[in-house]
Amino acid sequence: MSSSKQIRLNKAIASTGYTSRRKAENLIINGQVKVNGVLVTELGTKVLPNDQISINGKLITKEENKIYYLLNKPRGFVSTVEDQFERKTVLDLIDDNRRIYPVGRLDMDTTGALILTNDGDFTHLLTHPSYDVPKTYRVSVDGELTHDIINALKSGLEIDGTYYKPMHIKRIKYIKNRDRTSFDLVLEEGKNRQIRKLMDHFNIPVIRLHRFAIGDVILDDLKIGEYRRLKPHEVKTLVRQAQGEI
Numbered sequence: 001m002s003s004s005k006q007i008r009l010n011k012a013i014a015s016t017g018y019t020s021r022r023k024a025e026n027l028i029i030n031g032q033v034k035v036n037g038v039l040v041t042e043l044g045t046k047v048l049p050n051d052q053i054s055i056n057g058k059l060i061t062k063e064e065n066k067i068y069y070l071l072n073k074p075r076g077f078v079s080t081v082e083d084q085f086e087r088k089t090v091l092d093l094i095d096d097n098r099r100i101y102p103v104g105r106l107d108m109d110t111t112g113a114l115i116l117t118n119d120g121d122f123t124h125l126l127t128h129p130s131y132d133v134p135k136t137y138r139v140s141v142d143g144e145l146t147h148d149i150i151n152a153l154k155s156g157l158e159i160d161g162t163y164y165k166p167m168h169i170k171r172i173k174y175i176k177n178r179d180r181t182s183f184d185l186v187l188e189e190g191k192n193r194q195i196r197k198l199m200d201h202f203n204i205p206v207i208r209l210h211r212f213a214i215g216d217v218i219l220d221d222l223k224i225g226e227y228r229r230l231k232p233h234e235v236k237t238l239v240r241q242a243q244g245e246i
Helices: 009-015 021-029 120-127 147-155 194-201 232-242
Strands: 033-035 053-055 068-073 111-117 135-142 157-159 162-164 168-175 180-187 206-214 227-229
Touching (some): 009 033, 009 120, 111 120, 135 194, 147 157, 147 168
Antiparallel strands (some): 033 053, 068 111
16 A cells, blocks of 8 residues: 555544544553554654554544534533533533534633534644634623723733734724723634733733634524534635635
């Protein structure tokens, strides 16, 4: 069999729907992966389509039927498959016994759009730092955003050694009698708790944080706690956006 049919081991694992490429790399490094019964710890290892891959002693097989769900995540759920503190996870909301996992994450107090899938390659595209799929949030904060703060967010800024790319801000509305501001914020990167850290930097308490769009996929009338399957054209559009084609 020709070497042109070989693919990297982490990609082969992701293609089964077992996990994402990045998490597959951790499994390899930690000595949890065998190929044809031989332990493999080199990240650059390539495999053939008929090679047998096992993780923690269990053979994994290719999941032919890919599934993609869009969930309107409620508060109080963590965006993981399992939680060591036995908190409720987003999988508790999905009636599907296949091995699916969230694409990225929303923190426990953030609501809104979250995709779950068994497609490791798709997950890699949407979460890897080298790809940019815009995510749109509706933010409600105490107090008023000053022009200086707005300009800083639009220009990009560094906080504690971490650089945050320029953000798009729109629909800014200050509610004077409640001393509260709401606005839409578009991020093209996915740093952990990014919006909350930015607001904390400016001493602005976040009241509500809700993600209503991932790329061109919008929640629309999907209610909190509900989910639906992504349409094929939505999946294709997200892939094209991640690859910078649109």
